[in-house]
Amino acid sequence: MPKVEIEKERCKGCALCVDACPEHVLEIGKAINLSGYQHVVVVNPDVCVGCCRCAEMCPDVAIAVWR
Amino acid sequence: MPKVEIEKERCKGCALCVDACPEHVLEIGKAINLSGYQHVVVVNPDVCVGCCRCAEMCPDVAIAVWR
Amino acid sequence: MKQVFKRPEAMTDKPFHFCPGCHHGIVHRLVAEALDHFAVREKTVGVASVGCSVFLYDYFAGEVIEAPHGRASAVAAGTKRVLKDHVVFTYQGDGDLAAIGTAEVIHAANRGDNITVIFVNNGIYGMTGGQMAPTTLLGQRSTTSPYGRDCHRDGYPIKMTEMLAALEGPSLVSRVAVNTPGNVKKARKVIRQAFQMQIEGKGFSFVEVLSTCPTNWGMTPQAANDRIAEEMIPYFPLGTLKQKDIVDVL
Amino acid sequence: MKQVFKRPEAMTDKPFHFCPGCHHGIVHRLVAEALDHFAVREKTVGVASVGCSVFLYDYFAGEVIEAPHGRASAVAAGTKRVLKDHVVFTYQGDGDLAAIGTAEVIHAANRGDNITVIFVNNGIYGMTGGQMAPTTLLGQRSTTSPYGRDCHRDGYPIKMTEMLAALEGPSLVSRVAVNTPGNVKKARKVIRQAFQMQIEGKGFSFVEVLSTCPTNWGMTPQAANDRIAEEMIPYFPLGTLKQKDIVDVL
Amino acid sequence: MYNDVIMAGFGGQGIMLIGNLLAYAAILEDKNVTFLPSYGVEMRGGTANCSVVIDEREVGSPIVGRPMSLIIMNRPSLVKFEPRMKPGGVVILNKTLVAPEVSERDDIDLVALDLNALSEAAAGNTRLANMVALGAYVQKSGAVTVASVSVALKDALNPKYHKMIPANQKAIEAGAAAVKS
Amino acid sequence: MYNDVIMAGFGGQGIMLIGNLLAYAAILEDKNVTFLPSYGVEMRGGTANCSVVIDEREVGSPIVGRPMSLIIMNRPSLVKFEPRMKPGGVVILNKTLVAPEVSERDDIDLVALDLNALSEAAAGNTRLANMVALGAYVQKSGAVTVASVSVALKDALNPKYHKMIPANQKAIEAGAAAVKS
Amino acid sequence: MSIPKKVFTKGNEAIAMAAINAGCHYYFGYPITPQNEIPEYMAEHLPAVGGEFLQAESEIASINMLLGAAATGVRVMTSSSGPGISLMQEGFSYFAGNELPAVVVNISRQGPGLGGINATQGDYFQSVKGGGHGDYKLIVLAPHTGQELYDLTIKAFEISEKYRMLTLILGDAILGQIKEPIIPWIPEKISGDPDRDWLITGAKGRTPRKITSLFLADGEMEKHNWHLQEKYERLERDDVMVEEVDTEDAELIVVAFGSVARIVKSAIAQVREAGMKVGLVRPITLFPFPRQTLLDVGGRTKKFLVVEMNTGQMVEDVRLSLPGDCQVDFYGRPGGSVPTPEDLYDVISETYTAQSSN
Amino acid sequence: MSIPKKVFTKGNEAIAMAAINAGCHYYFGYPITPQNEIPEYMAEHLPAVGGEFLQAESEIASINMLLGAAATGVRVMTSSSGPGISLMQEGFSYFAGNELPAVVVNISRQGPGLGGINATQGDYFQSVKGGGHGDYKLIVLAPHTGQELYDLTIKAFEISEKYRMLTLILGDAILGQIKEPIIPWIPEKISGDPDRDWLITGAKGRTPRKITSLFLADGEMEKHNWHLQEKYERLERDDVMVEEVDTEDAELIVVAFGSVARIVKSAIAQVREAGMKVGLVRPITLFPFPRQTLLDVGGRTKKFLVVEMNTGQMVEDVRLSLPGDCQVDFYGRPGGSVPTPEDLYDVISETYTAQSSN
Numbered sequence A, B: 001m002p003k004v005e006i007e008k009e010r011c012k013g014c015a016l017c018v019d020a021c022p023e024h025v026l027e028i029g030k031a032i033n034l035s036g037y038q039h040v041v042v043v044n045p046d047v048c049v050g051c052c053r054c055a056e057m058c059p060d061v062a063i064a065v066w067r
Numbered sequence C, D: 001m002k003q004v005f006k007r008p009e010a011m012t013d014k015p016f017h018f019c020p021g022c023h024h025g026i027v028h029r030l031v032a033e034a035l036d037h038f039a040v041r042e043k044t045v046g047v048a049s050v051g052c053s054v055f056l057y058d059y060f061a062g063e064v065i066e067a068p069h070g071r072a073s074a075v076a077a078g079t080k081r082v083l084k085d086h087v088v089f090t091y092q093g094d095g096d097l098a099a100i101g102t103a104e105v106i107h108a109a110n111r112g113d114n115i116t117v118i119f120v121n122n123g124i125y126g127m128t129g130g131q132m133a134p135t136t137l138l139g140q141r142s143t144t145s146p147y148g149r150d151c152h153r154d155g156y157p158i159k160m161t162e163m164l165a166a167l168e169g170p171s172l173v174s175r176v177a178v179n180t181p182g183n184v185k186k187a188r189k190v191i192r193q194a195f196q197m198q199i200e201g202k203g204f205s206f207v208e209v210l211s212t213c214p215t216n217w218g219m220t221p222q223a224a225n226d227r228i229a230e231e232m233i234p235y236f237p238l239g240t241l242k243q244k245d246i247v248d249v250l
Numbered sequence E, F: 001m002y003n004d005v006i007m008a009g010f011g012g013q014g015i016m017l018i019g020n021l022l023a024y025a026a027i028l029e030d031k032n033v034t035f036l037p038s039y040g041v042e043m044r045g046g047t048a049n050c051s052v053v054i055d056e057r058e059v060g061s062p063i064v065g066r067p068m069s070l071i072i073m074n075r076p077s078l079v080k081f082e083p084r085m086k087p088g089g090v091v092i093l094n095k096t097l098v099a100p101e102v103s104e105r106d107d108i109d110l111v112a113l114d115l116n117a118l119s120e121a122a123a124g125n126t127r128l129a130n131m132v133a134l135g136a137y138v139q140k141s142g143a144v145t146v147a148s149v150s151v152a153l154k155d156a157l158n159p160k161y162h163k164m165i166p167a168n169q170k171a172i173e174a175g176a177a178a179v180k181s
Numbered sequence G, H: 001m002s003i004p005k006k007v008f009t010k011g012n013e014a015i016a017m018a019a020i021n022a023g024c025h026y027y028f029g030y031p032i033t034p035q036n037e038i039p040e041y042m043a044e045h046l047p048a049v050g051g052e053f054l055q056a057e058s059e060i061a062s063i064n065m066l067l068g069a070a071a072t073g074v075r076v077m078t079s080s081s082g083p084g085i086s087l088m089q090e091g092f093s094y095f096a097g098n099e100l101p102a103v104v105v106n107i108s109r110q111g112p113g114l115g116g117i118n119a120t121q122g123d124y125f126q127s128v129k130g131g132g133h134g135d136y137k138l139i140v141l142a143p144h145t146g147q148e149l150y151d152l153t154i155k156a157f158e159i160s161e162k163y164r165m166l167t168l169i170l171g172d173a174i175l176g177q178i179k180e181p182i183i184p185w186i187p188e189k190i191s192g193d194p195d196r197d198w199l200i201t202g203a204k205g206r207t208p209r210k211i212t213s214l215f216l217a218d219g220e221m222e223k224h225n226w227h228l229q230e231k232y233e234r235l236e237r238d239d240v241m242v243e244e245v246d247t248e249d250a251e252l253i254v255v256a257f258g259s260v261a262r263i264v265k266s267a268i269a270q271v272r273e274a275g276m277k278v279g280l281v282r283p284i285t286l287f288p289f290p291r292q293t294l295l296d297v298g299g300r301t302k303k304f305l306v307v308e309m310n311t312g313q314m315v316e317d318v319r320l321s322l323p324g325d326c327q328v329d330f331y332g333r334p335g336g337s338v339p340t341p342e343d344l345y346d347v348i349s350e351t352y353t354a355q356s357s358n
């Protein structure tokens, strides 16, 4: 099953990945990382198709994808 | 009758006017001006048609033409 | 299960200092991927310009020379004339390349210096806090065009790609964007082609990347990203304007 | 009998210091004629560049500012922003404009600064004794390309006119020559148009004039003149590449 | 009377705003004042701090080497500035983000306040924590009066935020109240 | 022995060439020598001059303030340099172009030669007037021998003109002969 | 235009405001931290007075646009910092040769190279000795407070016109970024004399003029250079500005300029409280340098301490000015750190109490 | 390569020849009189040694190409004159900050502005005090004969590498244009050490390196600046070059550098013949300046005359070096005229016989 992984300390909560994901796998969460950013969280892991669109758009290279 | 006049002290003897004249009115003479240049002379004044080609080409604005 | 997307090896572990949503991060990654692709990190020299990307040496896992503002193309030319078998690239912003560095990039291009220039056009001076760049769009407000860029006073946004394409020297002149996953993929391909041109000794290659500066555009990262398609691409059309023959192995 | 050709009034009496057969003299005259035509000598400011034409102020019967080498377009832009109703022109060589002054002329053009730039391209650094210019032809020998200009090392002769025509700003971008009486007449017309553009407030106008340097080409004036048609024009084609609407009263 | 204070925190915590506000209050009281923002590199991110010096006489150094007071909004700022303090100085500490135990000095007057809670209570949200801190500092130090700070809001705030002046005033007063002995 | 000379004329009269030639002759004689061309502006035209200093010891100043000798090929050069001459100095003057009456000094040794005629006679054309002048100078001053100058021609002339060495030698000798007393 | 009584403003803005109030309606410049508030203020406010702000493509273009505008006689300004000022050196030299007036602001930054943007005084030599080619000088003003930034900007335009010389205002990040209340004012004369006999305005009905620095006739170049020197001497005679504080009874004189002089003032106040007789000489014009003041002061006080935020630049001019029997110590901090009043208290009091090495 | 015993050559060509013989195989430059023979020689001769001559589009491009090449560790050079050197000032400052070695030749010309191309020494301050921004120094060498041009060019590459500093050779039209017989030679080491730990060569099998002048961490910039200062002090200790002529018994010491020092030598020979005890101190390194020599000489001789082809630049360093009880006179001629030996004879003998003003 395809899988997406967020390095939350790299995430700056820009949400470009959220917009890019066609399957609505990701969302900006409430929690704050050490740098003070509300980072992204995987809310629908099951529907991830491993298409890498999120990762392509992540300016902070915070996303890894398996397929 | 068309007429061409050379300011001989301005002339540097480049001969661009000689080449430009369709009627072979001009030639570089033997005489030397104060700056040491062999200046141009009007050798066939009668055939001048006043076309100004010589003057157009003179880099030193040494030629005046009447028509 | 196989990892289909990971951090390129030509990048260090250091987190970027860029603002949230800034496209500089994507462009950095694409450059690193291209170097991985050709496995040339260890024989590559990057030339950092002065702008938000000045810390290139912190992120690129190869050697880097810092150039004075605008002079990266000249510095790279100097390096490449010595290290002829190395890969030498510059990474320059639009203030750096299209304003103060105009002469240096044009002459490197015209000489066909065998280097690759990555030109990040975000239409603003990011690092210094949002002044008008030569590529700022008409009507766009910036701290030095507080009433909007006025073509009568400031002229039109300059099209470096089009200008460079008018020269004989360059092997590749192209404009890309990284505002959608699809565009990122196209940009990846063009950036690779640019490095391939250099590796094959075909001379100067140039890629303009339309890019966001959410901070100085005064927009959310998402709105800034959208503005690329809505305002930037219509004025700065994407595409390759010039390309010498290349075996397309990409 | 009427005098059909005489020294223009916008020129002083002083004899030129140029070498025999040098086209600079013709171009100086054409500029003066254009100023006479519009009767603007008394409200014109010339900006002299550094090159064989540095003594513009000795020959032009109007006011002149000397610019540092390459910076005439920037100096003129500064003058024109103040003297908006005056006519401001620069007169620059190919070393001056196409090498060190590249950025300044491109940005003056891109801003559409309402000035006129006369660009005398003789493919050589005349004043300094015959070094290679960015416009030196391939294979041409000069003191700094003693084995001939080599496109691999030195790049191709740069086409400023074509590059500037790619910009939005300019009102007129044209290349002329003064190697034949016919071409001189065409050049006269284009130079007039260029000043007319400025007088009508249409923005930056630019005329490249292909020109000889018999001394540093190591040729007789006549051979140098012939080389324009034989070698220069084939690489630098004549013609107007860009022109905004203008009432043709010339 | 001479007073100086360094204020420090993350970018976004409103440090520069309260520094400015304090300066405007001093001007209202016809005092001399300098406000000096710390200036990072030409780059993004990082922490922010500023120094304010208030004096009845001409202000000499705008640089504060050994501050009399601190307003500390995050942990790195405490670590950086506490060691430099003059003995006996006042620190208004943002307890919401920094545990008072981080402090290593016992010769200073550490006033740890839950700024977010106080802001929430006074103005209905946590965004005025900076104003609470300023209110507390002003009350403690007497550098200017709380009233002057309130009045100065109209000078320091961008007119488009003037409608929020009352909320700001409440936050300032809440801060002052929290340290009234 | 110390010798200095300034040579001056129009561009094109071959001034620099005879200056160089004299220097090469001095080197052949194992003397120290400096050759300093005058350097006009970065521009065309004008006159040319050079200074040559020859010494058995190290050459100090290459700048000659009060020349011992002059080779003068045109009128402006005489006007410019004659006043500076040391009393008793030698001037080789190109009488073809400059009337000796132009000279205003009576405390110098003015050697006026019809250089064109001498050149014509020696070499069949007037283009070696410069060599005639040099021959005369060398003979007069003894700065180097005429023979050294002849030998040095191969060093000073571009190889493509080496076939003209004999003609040059004749011109040099003609100059020397013209001043032999 | 109505002028507010007192404004709380950044140093950079004080400069820009003063320039506009002095009638400077043309500004050409290129962004660089820490002086961006100057062009930004100009961009915002020049249109309202019918002036023109133009962002140039580089500092080189800026200084040359300045040159083109200055030749017409209008008041004109640019501003930059370290690297940008270095790029203007050729232009500065042309301004000197061409004898054109204009004002340049250097809100300097650390060097060498890209450096950082914190306060420093590493550009003293560049400003005062001449970073461009040839034997020339700029007028260099060194304000130390917001009000002085304002006042000296106005002065800069006036003195620049008086001598037809480029006038440089030398500040740093402290001065550029500090906010202080200042009292703005408008000078009586807010433009240069339109009858000056060198202005380039188009030669209508008069002999055309030229602006050039090329002098080819025999002796002309030397003559021109002596003429420039004569101006520099006149400046030294007529237009030196210097502040003296408590020098009368001082046993130690501190010499400092610009932002660090403020810090020195605080430190001196403290050492005075501690009973030490210390005074301050603060050059306000760095060129012309207050040589006479130092010579006079050095007649009675024999011990000097020069404090700079560099490794020793102005100290040379101090040593060159003082009588030979004075002792001149130096305390410097190079680019990258600003001394605090406490640091300086220590240095000053140590120097004060140390046995004179004379 | 076989080397001729003695060649009669122009000063500019001597420099170019020496550079190639010192292993400098890369040259980037832009034409300017009176130094064009340097690039022209390079263009002609570098291809034969497998090197590369590249004509840059400007002096700014030249100095930055130099920077890119210098970072790889090869020997590299550029040359220019007045206006071009001014344009390189930002680059010079980066070289200092980045600690890169390279050689720059300034065959200087009159200033300020476009000026003329005759000999002058108006660029002393620019060279020695630092025309760029920040607290930095170049190594500055001042040859005075053709042979010395050759020898010091070789020295320039060596010392530049030793200190990782830009080394400037300061000459003028006299030195560049003079032709003299010189004896060429080839140094033992004709390239820098390939193992230097900062070279940018691609990071194969090792940690990548960076060349930067940006130091942001607290205190790093100051540390870097102190490190640079330490190099400058080391230079002053270890690598000063100076020529002393007849100083032992001298009652007047003339101090002069470069071309004018040659003219001074002739004048001194004449005044010695007239029985006046006059000596010469000729700084060969202008930075580091021969302070100790002057201090020593100033211990016995109390009267000094500084001669420069400018209005007084090096004289400041002479005054700063000498003991306080020395009298230092100055004779200067600004851009535009060269003194003759006779002029200097007069000045020196007048100074010699004048009542000491001390």
Ligand SMILES: Cc1ncc(C[n+]2csc(CCOP(=O)(O)OP(=O)(O)O)c2C)c(N)n1
Pocket: C050, C051, C052, C053, C069, C092, C093, C094, C095, C096, C097, C120, C122, C124, C125, C126, C127, C128, C133, C213, E042, G030, G031, G032, G033, G059, G083, G084, G087
């Ligand atoms: C000579 C010089 N001039 C100006 C600057 C200030 N400066 C630093 S970065 C920059 C422009 C940054 O804009 P850009 O190149 O577009 O890069 P971005 O930050 O937008 O990526 C400027 C003007 C400088 N460092 N050096």
Ligand SMILES: Cc1ncc(C[n+]2csc(CCOP(=O)(O)OP(=O)(O)O)c2C)c(N)n1
Pocket: D050, D051, D052, D053, D069, D092, D093, D094, D095, D096, D097, D120, D122, D124, D125, D126, D127, D128, D133, D213, F042, H030, H031, H032, H033, H059, H083, H084, H087
């Ligand atoms: C900054 C600077 N660099 C170099 C020079 C030297 N220089 C004077 S004129 C010139 C080039 C002349 O060539 P061009 O512009 O083509 O004019 P031309 O003489 O051929 O008409 C150069 C390089 C200078 N004066 N200033």
Ligand code: SF4
Pocket: A004, A020, A021, A022, A023, A024, A025, A026, A047, A048, A049, A050, A051, A052, A053, A054, A055, A065
């Ligand atoms: S890999 Fe594709 S589907 Fe999965 S989270 Fe990313 S964008 Fe969404």
Ligand code: SF4
Pocket: A006, A010, A011, A012, A013, A014, A015, A016, A017, A018, A039, A040, A057, A058, A059, A060, A061, A062, A063, C021
């Ligand atoms: S794109 Fe990257 S940085 Fe932005 S929210 Fe997603 S994971 Fe975070």
Ligand code: SF4
Pocket: B004, B020, B021, B022, B023, B024, B025, B026, B047, B048, B049, B050, B051, B052, B053, B054, B055, B065
């Ligand atoms: S006017 Fe025409 S015909 Fe007469 S001389 Fe000139 S070119 Fe010849």
Ligand code: SF4
Pocket: B006, B010, B011, B012, B013, B014, B015, B016, B017, B018, B039, B040, B057, B058, B059, B060, B061, B062, B063, D021
């Ligand atoms: S073109 Fe002019 S300068 Fe040339 S020969 Fe004819 S008249 Fe003389």
Ligand code: SF4
Pocket: C017, C018, C019, C021, C022, C023, C024, C052, C122, C126, C127, C212, C213, C214, C215, C216, E044
């Ligand atoms: S300022 Fe703009 S360009 Fe710079 S990092 Fe932030 S968003 Fe990116």
Ligand code: SF4
Pocket: D017, D018, D019, D021, D022, D023, D024, D052, D122, D126, D127, D212, D213, D214, D215, D216, F044
């Ligand atoms: S050198 Fe060339 S360009 Fe200059 S005047 Fe002579 S011929 Fe004309």
Ligand SMILES: [Mg+2]
Pocket: C051, C093, C094, C095, C120, C121, C122, C123, C124, C125, C126, C133
């Ligand atoms: Mg940008």
Ligand SMILES: [Mg+2]
Pocket: D051, D093, D094, D095, D120, D121, D122, D123, D124, D125, D126, D133
């Ligand atoms: Mg040319």
